[in-house]
Amino acid sequence: MIKFDHVTKLYRPGVGLDDVNVNIDKGEFVFLVGPSGAGKSTFIKLMLKDLDPDTGDIIVGDYHVNKLSNRMVPKYRRKIGTVFQDFKLLPKKTAYENVAFAMEVLHKPGSLIRKQVPQILSLVGISDKADKYPHELAGGEQQRVAIARALVNNPQVLIADEPTGNLDPATAWGIMDLLDQINMRGTTVLMVTHAKDIVNRMDKRIIAIDRGRVIHDSKQAYEGPMGGDEE
């Protein structure tokens, strides 16, 4: 599903990614961890084609990402849902409208939007908050809206970039349950995080990056440097 084949993208030695090989199968749930500046963001940006690698190949689904023409990039990105630490909801739109927006942008017919948005809002558990604006929602609820938005166009891969970074632990676990559920419905989930307790209690594959290299890739608990809150 996601394949990084000898991918190198170095800003300067030790910063970026250095000869990274990663293979993620369809339907996997993978944590991407490592200290700040280790290369996690570079990894995500390469996947989203915000950046191009210096060398190596990136394959996501049917797409040879590093060889995509600019014209094809939007089409490729529709196969990937993205969730951010700061949610990135549009403040002037309600929860429903925020999710519908992702479909409007792709010119989906109104009938389909009216059918699918309530379904996805119910999946993430905030049907009753559909008419609320982001500032009326708690952090966890906002992140659920953002997840609904990322999922509404049925992506094959969900990238969650520190989705629990701004949330208290109890709320964070709620989000983790939701991501786990989504994963069990068949969506490949790649989650970047600093939260060591979450990573080690979820029993999922953990890929750790440090100074641009993969230093750990297994379901075993990871005890190396992770940066984030505890540093």
Add this chain to the structure above:
Amino acid sequence: MISSLFYNIKQAFVQIFRNRGMSAASIFSILAMLLILGLVFIIVVNINLFTEIVKQDYDQVEVFIVDGTSEQQVQEVKAQIEAQPGVTSVEYRSQEDALKIMKERWGESGYLLDSLGDNPLPASLMISVESLDDAGSVASFAGKFDIIEDVQYYKDTVDKLTRITHFLQIAGMIIMAFLVIVSVVVVSNTIKLTVMARADEIHIMKYVGANNWFIRGPFMVEGIIIGLIASLIAGGAIALIYKQIVAAVGDQVFAIVSSPLISVQYMTVNLLIIFVALGCSIGAWGSIVSMRRYLKA
């Protein structure tokens, strides 16, 4: 497609109103540049008209005939000149005709000429040529006849005038190009602010896979509307200004250079078309420039 167009137009008006301070600044900068451009245009077009009229007046060569030449000799020479290439017509002007024309030209003071005993004015042939370029050869051909005592034509004057017109046209174009670039920069900076205010929205659109033209759409419509508003105001303003100019100095200009100013209606219609086209393109261009950074990938 249609629904997304309406969506864009609605969004654009909302954005323009929300950022009314900056929108007003953009509108004013386009307006100012269109007004300057309009004035340059008015000057250039009027000078063009003046040059054309002068050229028509002066595409003639006048040859003066020695006193006492017989009618028959004149007719022979006239026929030979008429046969020259580039000559469209030759008109004989007798001494009496010449006096009459001069009296008309002097107007109210014309009676002064009545006191002249003998008519001192020579008879002449007015040779009309197809273009001023032919005037030189026609003049030297006509000058060879014994009965011709003098030749007059205005090639040098008209050439000089043409050169001045060309210079003004080029200067006008350079000024216009400069103004267009300045406006694009100003507008793109304004729209950049609204783009920055909506960076998150652009970010989201990008990551859900909206294509670049879809993302640009509302901003371009915004730019075009700003340009349109500015051009309509500029059109109205320039119409009023030009009306005043024509009312104030139109008659004097006609008296001095015997060329009318271009009509207010003609000028307004043409300037409005130019303004709208230019204003809208500046707006659209400015918005594309301002978004480049956000749509790289």
